[in-house]
Amino acid sequence: MILPVMKMAFSALARNKVRSALTMLGIIIGVASVITMVSLGQGAQIQVQDQISSMGTNLLIVSAGSQRGAGGVRAGGGTASTITLEDVAALGQAPSVSAVSPGVTASVTLVAGNQNWTTRAEGVAPTYLAIRNRAISAGTFFTDSDVRSAARVAVVGQTVVNQLMLGSEAVGQMIRVRNLPFRIVGVLTAKGQSSFGQDQDDTVLIPYTTAMKKLLSATYVPTVYVSAADPAATTQAEAQINDILQQRHRKQAGQDPDFNVRNLTDVADAAESTTRVMTLLLGGIAGVSLLVGGIGIMNIMLVSVTERTREIGIRMAVGARSNAVQNQFLIESLALGLAGGVIGILLGCGVSLLVSKIAAWPSAISPMSVIVSAVFSMAIGVFFGYYPARKAANLDPIEALRFE
Amino acid sequence: MTESVIHLENIHKIYDTGAVRVHALRGVSLDIGKGEFVAIMGSSGSGKSTLMNTLGCLDRPTSGKYLLDGMDVSTLGKDERADIRNRKLGFVFQGYNLLRRTTAIENVELPLIYAGVNAAERTRRSRLALAVVGLASREDNAPNELSGGQQQRVAIARALVNGPSLLLADEPTGNLDSRTSVEIMSVFQQLNEEAGLTIVLVTHEPDIAQYAKRMIVVKDGLITRDDLIRDRRNAAADLAKLKPVVDEVLEQTI
Numbered sequence: 261m262i263l264p265v266m267k268m269a270f271s272a273l274a275r276n277k278v279r280s281a282l283t284m285l286g287i288i289i290g291v292a293s294v295i296t297m298v299s300l301g302q303g304a305q306i307q308v309q310d311q312i313s314s315m316g317t318n319l320l321i322v323s324a325g326s327q328r329g330a331g332g333v334r335a336g337g338g339t340a341s342t343i344t345l346e347d348v349a350a351l352g353q354a355p356s357v358s359a360v361s362p363g364v365t366a367s368v369t370l371v372a373g374n375q376n377w378t379t380r381a382e383g384v385a386p387t388y389l390a391i392r393n394r395a396i397s398a399g400t401f402f403t404d405s406d407v408r409s410a411a412r413v414a415v416v417g418q419t420v421v422n423q424l425m426l427g428s429e430a431v432g433q434m435i436r437v438r439n440l441p442f443r444i445v446g447v448l449t450a451k452g453q454s455s456f457g458q459d460q461d462d463t464v465l466i467p468y469t470t471a472m473k474k475l476l477s478a479t480y481v482p483t484v485y486v487s488a489a490d491p492a493a494t495t496q497a498e499a500q501i502n503d504i505l506q507q508r509h510r511k512q513a514g515q516d517p518d519f520n521v522r523n524l525t526d527v528a529d530a531a532e533s534t535t536r537v538m539t540l541l542l543g544g545i546a547g548v549s550l551l552v553g554g555i556g557i558m559n560i561m562l563v564s565v566t567e568r569t570r571e572i573g574i575r576m577a578v579g580a581r582s583n584a585v586q587n588q589f590l591i592e593s594l595a596l597g598l599a600g601g602v603i604g605i606l607l608g609c610g611v612s613l614l615v616s617k618i619a620a621w622p623s624a625i626s627p628m629s630v631i632v633s634a635v636f637s638m639a640i641g642v643f644f645g646y647y648p649a650r651k652a653a654n655l656d657p658i659e660a661l662r663f664e
Numbered sequence: 665m666t667e668s669v670i671h672l673e674n675i676h677k678i679y680d681t682g683a684v685r686v687h688a689l690r691g692v693s694l695d696i697g698k699g700e701f702v703a704i705m706g707s708s709g710s711g712k713s714t715l716m717n718t719l720g721c722l723d724r725p726t727s728g729k730y731l732l733d734g735m736d737v738s739t740l741g742k743d744e745r746a747d748i749r750n751r752k753l754g755f756v757f758q759g760y761n762l763l764r765r766t767t768a769i770e771n772v773e774l775p776l777i778y779a780g781v782n783a784a785e786r787t788r789r790s791r792l793a794l795a796v797v798g799l800a801s802r803e804d805n806a807p808n809e810l811s812g813g814q815q816q817r818v819a820i821a822r823a824l825v826n827g828p829s830l831l832l833a834d835e836p837t838g839n840l841d842s843r844t845s846v847e848i849m850s851v852f853q854q855l856n857e858e859a860g861l862t863i864v865l866v867t868h869e870p871d872i873a874q875y876a877k878r879m880i881v882v883k884d885g886l887i888t889r890d891d892l893i894r895d896r897r898n899a900a901a902d903l904a905k906l907k908p909v910v911d912e913v914l915e916q917t918i
Contacts (some may be wrong), residue, residue: 266778275765574761577722578775578822579750581743658722661761 265584269591282580283560285601287405287640290550291604292611293635297546298629299612301539303622308535312528318358318488319391322351322501324480325518341480342509346485356497357639361385363483364471370424370464371436377385381414381437381464383471384485387641391487398433399446402467406445410469414442417461420448422503438475440464494523519591545630553600554640561648562595572652573660582653590642591651597641601634668731669720669830669862670696671733675728675738677714677885688714689725690885692795695769696864698829701856703893704719704866711885713834716866720753720832733829750778759834760815762807768794768818769803775826813844820847820851824846831855833865837872843906848898849875875899 273280276464324343345362352360364383369376388394389401402413414435419432426444433444451460472478498521505519565572572585609625614622677689688711706712717723719739724745737748740828742793749755754775762771772790781789791872794800799872816836823831833852837845853875855861857882865876873879874897879887 264783268777271766482801570761571763574744575774575778577720577747577749577755579759579778581746581778583743583780616781658717661757663723 261374262587264410265588266591269595271393272588273567273592274597276564279380279560280596283556283596284603285406285599286553287550287597288553288558288604290553290635291601292608293546293642294543294626294633294636295605295608295629296612296615298539299544299625300621301535301542301622302613302624302626304538304618305532305611306622306624307438307547308531309528312524312531317418318491318494318497320361320486320488320494320497320501320521320523322481322486322505322521325520336636341478342649343481343484343505343644344479347508348481350508351484351486351501354378354500354504356493356500357456357486358489359387359391361388361391362468362481363388363477363485364478364481365483366438366475367473368438368464370420371439372414372424372426372433375424377420379420379423379464381466381467381471382474383466383475384461385468387487388465388485390484394451395449396446397449398442401446402465405466407469409471410442410468412442413436413445413450414464415446415465416444417463418449419462420464422618434472437464437466440474445661451536454593461621491528498523523642526614536568550640551638554644557593557596557641558648560596561589561645562651564592565589565648565652568652569655569660569663572655573657576655576657576662586649586653587653588616590645593645593649594638594641597637597639597645598634601637604637605634666808667698668695668866669698669700669733670694672718672731673731674725675715675718675725675730677711677718677723678726683726688885689718690725690726692754692882692885694880694887694890696862696863699856700861701863701875701877701878702851702865703873704864704882705870705873705879706869706882707868715882715883716832716834716864719790719864720829721753743863746778750775750883751795751826752829754826754828756816756819756823756831756833756836758838760807760812762765762815762818763918764808765806767804768799768821769804771807771818771823772822774822779826783786786839789825790821791824792807794818796824796855811844812840813847814858815846816848817851820848820855824855827912829862831861831863835867836865837867837869843903845872846899846902846906850903853899871897 275444322343324341348360350361351357359385366381366383367378368460370382385403385407386404389396397418399415401415402411405411407412414437416426417429418433421427424435426433430444430447434441435444448461448463448465453459468481475663483592484499486501488494501521502517506517509518511517609630612625613621615621672692672694674685675692678868679686679688692715696749701718702844704712704715714723718725721732721740722745724740725738728738729736733751737745740748755761763774769787769790772793773786776786776789791800793833794803797818799814799821800812800864802810806873807818810818836849836852840848852863856863856877863871863876867873874893875896876893877896878892880888
């Protein structure tokens with residue numbers, strides 16, 4: 261019996277085309293704005309995530325503890341000679357860690373031709389490139405065999421190229437680092453300032469073995485760059501790093517560690533929660549308009565029930581049960597909600613694509629928001645249609661037939 | 665009477681609106697047998713509409729017993745009464761009560777939809793019912809494209825379509841001119857005589873009551889008269905007599 265009742269409901273809607281369209285408009289605007297707002301909000305979230313991951317994907321920085329000098333004066337972080345290359349290798353084996361690179365920094369003066377420039381040389385492994393999210397614009401990065409042989413090769417940043425006036429033919433040229441000749445094998449792609457105002461291009465990268473043996477004569481590693489397997493695993497990775505180093509350094513649980521681990525998740529979390537709140541706020545405002553659309557449905561259905569009291573009376577007189585009457589009106593409001601929802605989804609997707617195109621803003625139409633608003637618009641149809649439908653079903657047939 | 669379609673036993677109906685108590689029926693007992701054609705008469709406020717609503721299972725008596733086709737329907741709930749109306753009763757109203765902007769055949773189909781009859785069977789039975797009332801050619805016309813008499817015929821077809829045990833007509837000629845009234849009465853007489861349909865008709869026009877076989881007068885919530893009609897009128901014959909008169913009137917107006 262539901263099929264002919266559906267047919268009745270649809271023909272009733274078709275009879276009042278303008279009214280049905282205007283009622284749907286409320287839902288259309290509501291759903292479209294929910295989808296647009298959520299997709300723009302999520303676009304913003306993606307942009308922020310991109311910016312943060314450009315600082316280094318899933319980066320954790322392990323630095324050695326401070327050195328305690330005579331009289332208990334403590335030097336800065338990374339000064340203690342506690343982390344060894346064996347520690348670094350052990351960290352590379354941790355399950356939540358995808359890559360590690362030692363970081364051995366030295367302040368150096370570079371000389372090329374008649375130019376000189378003081379900068380920071382950093383001894384790293386080839387994995388550094390991926391860990392810090394850097395790229396090579398010319399030449400290549402040095403290789404594992406360069407690391408094994410402690411080769412005198414260097415990858416220079418754009419600022420160094422400019423200051424030493426190496427020009428576009430930097431790769432293959434020789435520079436002197438602390439008076440040792442190094443061959444330039446690659447140039448880093450310019451990255452500009454970090455979010456902390458540091459020039460990320462003012463650097464020269466050399467194999468860490470070279471830095472340790474030939475520049476510093478050091479056997480310890482002040483810094484280890486660690487990349488977690490994925491952003492969600494950074495916390496686990498941090499715990500594993502702590503466990504491994506505590507164990508290797510023969511520290512009891514609870515004893516102060518001789519190293520510390522920093523990560524960027526705090527920054528990422530803060531930024532992400534900001535955009536999430538934004539998305540929620542925008543979605544919430546749009547949700548209010550969807551609610552108003554629902555109230556519009558209820559309003560029209562109430563008018564419709566009053567207007568069609570006589571029709572309801574006739575239906576009841578010829579044997580329609582309360583449920584059949586109720587279903588007819590529920591189907592009408594459900595259809596209004598659903599049709600409005602579908603049109604609203606299409607409109608919302610269109611608008612968010614348009615806005616993202618015009619504003620060069622990434623938009624992510626989330627399938628979740630599409631499904632949720634489709635289900636929600638139907639639910640609104642049923643929810644706001646229920647009261648009028650009940651009202652219709654509870655009419656007294658005698659009264660309804662007498663209604664003028 | 666064993667073959668009673670309607671058996672009322674001491675029916676009371678009290679409307680209690682809080683401030684006022686209206687005792688609309690004060691103990692009505694009545695038997696109507698199969699194939700009868702009963703006219704119920706009474707002035708307004710006599711209780712005849714309440715009696716009609718009770719007979720039509722639109723309302724429940726406050727007390728008393730109502731057997732319809734031998735089944736006690738006086739204590740049924742709302743949905744059960746809807747089912748009874750759907751299966752056993754046909755209604756014809758003064759104001760036709762057709763659905764607007766809905767074709768004749770769709771109007772006639774309505775009770776069958778609620779009975780859960782399939783589409784093909786609905787169409788077949790609705791066509792048949794429209795043919796019985798002489799409207800086979802107007803199936804696809806909406807009520808506003810039909811004359812008052814034709815609309816009332818559609819309503820009669822709708823009342824017939826589910827094969828009811830009882831046809832209830834509430835002032836069916838109230839909105840019609842005298843000629844069309846006689847036409848409608850001839851449809852009722854034909855249904856009563858040829859198909860043996862039990863008909864209960866409420867009217868306040870004595871002329872119209874003369875087409876029935878039995879007349880009941882209701883006054884102050886009680887049946888005060890219950891007689892067989894002696895000089896019963898034949899609507900078909902009256903119609904033949906009326907024809908020239910109507911033609912004259914038409915000519916005069918033109």
